[in-house]
Amino acid sequence: MAKNKPEGYLSAKESRRISKENRRITNQYEKERKRKKVPESEYMTTMHDPNNAVEFDNLHTYFFTDAGTVKSVDGVTFEVPIGKTVGVVGESGCGKSVTSLSLMQLIQRPQGQIVEGEIRLNIGDNKAYNIAKTPNEKMMNLRGNYVSMIFQEPMTSLNPVFRIGEQLEEVIALHAGEGKDKEAFKQRTIELLKMVGIANSEGVYKMYPHELSGGMRQRVMIAMALACSPKIIIADEPTTALDVTIQAQILDLLRNLKNKINSSIMLITHDLGVIAEMADYVVVMYAGRVVEKGTVRDIFTNPSHPYTIGLMASKPVVGKQVDRLYSIPGKVPNPVNMPNYCYYKDRCEMCVEGCSGAYPEEISLSDTHKVSCYRFYEGKGEK
Amino acid sequence: MRNYIIKRILLSILILFCVTFIIYAVLRCLPASYVETMAMQLSAAPGAKPYDEWIAQLNASYGLDKGIIAGWLTWLQDFATGHFGDSWKFTVPVIEKFNDVIWLSFVMGAIALVLELLIAIPLGIIAATKQYSRADYAITAGALIGISLPPFFFATLLKLVFAVKLQWFDVSGLVGRNFAQLDSLGQFMDKANHLFLPIVTLVITSIGALMRYTRTNMLEVLNADYIRTARAKGLSESKVIYKHAFRNTLIPLVTIIGGSLPGLFTGALITETLFSIPGMGWTSYQAMVIGDIPFSMFYMTFIAVLTLLSNLLTDIVYAVVDPRVRIA
Numbered sequence: 001m002a003k004n005k006p007e008g009y010l011s012a013k014e015s016r017r018i019s020k021e022n023r024r025i026t027n028q029y030e031k032e033r034k035r036k037k038v039p040e041s042e043y044m045t046t047m048h049d050p051n052n053a054v055e056f057d058n059l060h061t062y063f064f065t066d067a068g069t070v071k072s073v074d075g076v077t078f079e080v081p082i083g084k085t086v087g088v089v090g091e092s093g094c095g096k097s098v099t100s101l102s103l104m105q106l107i108q109r110p111q112g113q114i115v116e117g118e119i120r121l122n123i124g125d126n127k128a129y130n131i132a133k134t135p136n137e138k139m140m141n142l143r144g145n146y147v148s149m150i151f152q153e154p155m156t157s158l159n160p161v162f163r164i165g166e167q168l169e170e171v172i173a174l175h176a177g178e179g180k181d182k183e184a185f186k187q188r189t190i191e192l193l194k195m196v197g198i199a200n201s202e203g204v205y206k207m208y209p210h211e212l213s214g215g216m217r218q219r220v221m222i223a224m225a226l227a228c229s230p231k232i233i234i235a236d237e238p239t240t241a242l243d244v245t246i247q248a249q250i251l252d253l254l255r256n257l258k259n260k261i262n263s264s265i266m267l268i269t270h271d272l273g274v275i276a277e278m279a280d281y282v283v284v285m286y287a288g289r290v291v292e293k294g295t296v297r298d299i300f301t302n303p304s305h306p307y308t309i310g311l312m313a314s315k316p317v318v319g320k321q322v323d324r325l326y327s328i329p330g331k332v333p334n335p336v337n338m339p340n341y342c343y344y345k346d347r348c349e350m351c352v353e354g355c356s357g358a359y360p361e362e363i364s365l366s367d368t369h370k371v372s373c374y375r376f377y378e379g380k381g382e383k
Numbered sequence: 384m385r386n387y388i389i390k391r392i393l394l395s396i397l398i399l400f401c402v403t404f405i406i407y408a409v410l411r412c413l414p415a416s417y418v419e420t421m422a423m424q425l426s427a428a429p430g431a432k433p434y435d436e437w438i439a440q441l442n443a444s445y446g447l448d449k450g451i452i453a454g455w456l457t458w459l460q461d462f463a464t465g466h467f468g469d470s471w472k473f474t475v476p477v478i479e480k481f482n483d484v485i486w487l488s489f490v491m492g493a494i495a496l497v498l499e500l501l502i503a504i505p506l507g508i509i510a511a512t513k514q515y516s517r518a519d520y521a522i523t524a525g526a527l528i529g530i531s532l533p534p535f536f537f538a539t540l541l542k543l544v545f546a547v548k549l550q551w552f553d554v555s556g557l558v559g560r561n562f563a564q565l566d567s568l569g570q571f572m573d574k575a576n577h578l579f580l581p582i583v584t585l586v587i588t589s590i591g592a593l594m595r596y597t598r599t600n601m602l603e604v605l606n607a608d609y610i611r612t613a614r615a616k617g618l619s620e621s622k623v624i625y626k627h628a629f630r631n632t633l634i635p636l637v638t639i640i641g642g643s644l645p646g647l648f649t650g651a652l653i654t655e656t657l658f659s660i661p662g663m664g665w666t667s668y669q670a671m672v673i674g675d676i677p678f679s680m681f682y683m684t685f686i687a688v689l690t691l692l693s694n695l696l697t698d699i700v701y702a703v704v705d706p707r708v709r710i711a
Contacts, residue, residue, distance in 0.1 A: 156608040
């Protein structure tokens with residue numbers, strides 16, 4: 001039927017069928033979500049390892065679009081230990097941000113839904129929330145309080161019509177405001193602004209976002225994220241929009257403050273330099289899946305998945321003369337029609353015989369280092 | 384800010400000069416000449432002077448023997464010194480006639496505007512927050528119907544259904560047949576009854592555009608990064624929408640509302656004419672048809688002044704709702 005039609009072409013009939021089907025599926029999820037008085041047993045759970053702040057367990061987040069179902073996150077499993085920084089790397093569109101937004105339950109609903117898996121958020125006392133099932137009113141209490149987020153666009157992430165002080169006080173009043181008066185909020189806000197290295201904190205308190213530079217705004221965002229000493233801070237490319245000198249300052253600031261309040265950071269970036277500097281653990285994602293994870297040492301000294309190797313090769317190295325930086329050939333497969341073999345196979349330069357088989361299972365190279373690649377399967381043809 | 388306002392006012396005065404000249408020139412060129420009609424009638428009387436003599440005499444007495452520029456300058460001089468002249472058609476001073484009819488139009492327009500805002504803005508917000516839901520489709524379709532209905536058609540339809548078939552209201556006019564016999568409360572109710580259909584027409588036909596506008600703006604704001612930040616803070620959905628999003632939606636809405644303020648005073652020409660409501664719109668229509676230059680000039684200058692004022696007001700209110708445009 002689809003002869004001579006470009007890839008991704010949908011006939012009107014097909015498109016109607018898809019949107020009808022989508023509506024049916026999303027309505028079902030929304031109905032479940034909109035129930036009143038969800039019993040606690042449905043979303044309260046325990047951590048598999050109490051030393052973790054967050055555990056992503058086989059997370060699937062799909063978007064039901066008119067062009068078909070986009071499997072943005074398709075079976076992601078990794079942990080963020082308490083007090084550690086986990087870097088999530090991968091190229092644009094590989095599901096890094098969707099993973100983090102799933103943790104905040106900020107995915108664009110009803111199109112976007114967590115369809116499978118658990119995200120366990122440790123709140124101490126051997127208790128944990130399963131974010132995938134947590135109802136909205138409980139979620140409101142977690143956001144900004146236990147989990148907070150620093151976004152990649154400081155220029156547009158602050159509301160242009162409210163003063164900086166007002167926007168910061170809002171978080172404090174919401175989560176830590178019981179029995180405190182306005183004066184206490186103001187003091188705490190100015191204290192926070194000082195903490196993130198804003199010199200003229202009293203002045204900035206009264207300013208509007210447009211009166212601040214990008215770096216200043218990102219500091220304000222960090223202050224906002226840290227206001228309630230969250231267990232985990234998601235930093236979604238916090239330095240991408242900033243120039244290099246400010247980048248280093250912001251990263252330093254983030255690291256110091258994290259140690260001060262002993263929280264964990266989930267650092268999303270595509271800058272391997274930032275990862276090397278900041279992270280304790282690294283998760284490499286490709287097309288909605290984790291292809292390799294391990295400690296920073298594992299990943300940087302022994303990159304194993306061909307994609308990780310490609311990423312390493314495509315970053316400039318000081319003191320090495322090259323005419324042209326390496327770039328990984330090909331492009332990410334169409335997210336609507338994922339192949340049933342290894343997603344990276346079509347771009348891979350190290351294919352082995354096993355590669356045409358099903359998507360490779362994760363195998364351990366060491367206690368901490370795990371990779372999904374046929375190259376490490378025994379007997380499946382080491383080159 | 385003060386310098387800015389002074390600059391704007393001076394600029395407005397300059398614009399006003401040009402506007403009045405254009406209006407005057409156009410009015411003088413109208414095919415409907417009051418003087419010619421009058422000369423025709425006078426010369427038709429038995430034993431009267433011939434038409435040519437009448438028209439020369441009338442032209443001189445009405446000040447139409449001068450050219451357009453000279454005529455405009457005379458008008459300007461009178462206007463500037465506060466002599467607005469007498470209406471030719473109504474044979475009373477322009478100001479007096481104005482004062483007679485404007486309040487009716489104002490009351491009608493104000494009620495319609497308030498209703499419009501109260502209905503359109505909340506509906507727009509609901510449609511935006513529940514995008515692609517049944518409520519959204521219903522509201523959007525309703526808005527489209529409202530936009531597409533021309534007032535003359537919709538008014539006629541209303542008259543047919545509610546006045547002719549159901550006989551709940553009179554077909555036209557401001558007061559009923561036995562108005563004089565009613566007590567003051569009865570008189571008020573009678574007027575309210577007669578204004579009902581015209582106001583419904585005004586509201587329904589203008590609601591669609593404002594609602595669509597609110598919806599579009601709200602959608603744009605709801606997709607902004609700072610709304611995600613607000614949600615990430617843990618704010619409740621209603622706080623996110625009615626505090627963080629609404630303040631930002633207000634910015635473009637102010638322009639639209641500011642632009643519709645002169646409409647309060649200028650009357651609704653079509654609706655008033657259709658319902659024979661003796662308001663500003665109907666009166667100006669009568670004056671225009673007969674070529675009543677003093678009244679039309681005053682009316683249109685009045686509109687021009689109001690438009691310029693409301694533009695200035697909009698810019699000032701803009702600065703109030705949006706800190707980014709505040710001028711030091």
